[in-house]
Amino acid sequence: MPEESRTPRPLPLILAVAVAGGVALGAVDLIAQRELPYPWANLANSSAVWAVGAFAVGAWVRAGRWRPAAAGVVLLVVAVEAYYLAATLIQHDDLANLWAPTSLVWMAFGVLAGTVFGTFGAWSRSDTRWRALAGLAALGAVFFAEAGMLLRRLPGTEAQYRADDLATAAIMVVIGLVLIALLGRSWRHRAAASALAVPLAAVGFAGFAMAGYGG
Incomplete structure (x- = not known):
């Protein structure tokens, strides 16, 4: 329809x-x-x-x-x-x-x-194909972007919290990939969304940084 x-x-x-x-x-x-x-x-x-x-x-x-x-x-x-x-x-x-x-x-x-x-x-x-692709990619990208912010702040994190932040970042990357895999309409759609999620994650990372997220 x-x-x-x-x-x-x-x-x-x-x-x-x-x-x-x-x-x-x-x-x-x-x-x-x-x-x-x-x-x-x-x-x-x-x-x-x-x-x-x-x-x-x-x-x-x-x-x-x-x-x-x-x-x-x-x-x-x-x-x-x-x-x-x-x-x-x-x-x-x-x-x-x-x-x-x-x-x-x-x-x-x-x-x-x-x-x-x-x-x-x-x-x-x-x-509309491009909207469906962008929507799915953005969902994965927000997890990748936040994982990047956690990794960015690791050098300034107290030693007892670094392992938790590193594990959280890894979990977020996995969640982003799993969501794309579960919601993708085909393997081509999933692959394209995963690829598009990378530049979108870079945009999200910049947005988090400008907002002061992650210290």
């Missing part, structure tokens, strides 16, 4: 799913950081893992010019607030963290990342 003829999902349903997804992402992120052993706990607070949430809801929304991006934004912004609310309920952090400058900065990043990866998620399911 051509993209243009697909009936868009109802906006109330999109908002409900995005809000529910954001609440789940924020709460699970906090719990996973507390409960998982390292290096797996590092993944809970990974920007790439959060980007998957926006990507997934965008892929689910699929149709519409702005709805996938909007769904990604809502999911990530709600996830930030859900994270801080969960921190208040579980570990008795200050409730004022919900509106603190740090949370506002993370919500601003959520608007940017939600727009980008919500759109890429929709593109990954597109009937």
Whole structure:
């Protein structure tokens, strides 16, 4: 069925799913950081893992010019607030963290990342070949870019944390490759997406660096 003829999902349903997804992402992120052993706990607070949430809801929304991006934004912004609310309920952090400058900065990043990866998620399911390729490649690329940032900061990392960061970087590369393999439509599509993910990862790496991610 051509993209243009697909009936868009109802906006109330999109908002409900995005809000529910954001609440789940924020709460699970906090719990996973507390409960998982390292290096797996590092993944809970990974920007790439959060980007998957926006990507997934965008892929689910699929149709519409702005709805996938909007769904990604809502999911990530709600996830930030859900994270801080969960921190208040579980570990008795200050409730004022919900509106603190740090949370506002993370919500601003959520608007940017939600727009980008919500759109890429929709593109990954597109009937247009170049959009489908770019969408899948971007999903792998965000993991490769964050792995690169972890490797970049290794020289300045305390010795007891270097092994965890190195292991986390390796896990992220594997996740990126596995996602491309699982979501690719053919071996040609997977190979092309893997190749395109490399320059996209370089762009993402530069973006992380400019944003000050990874120190």
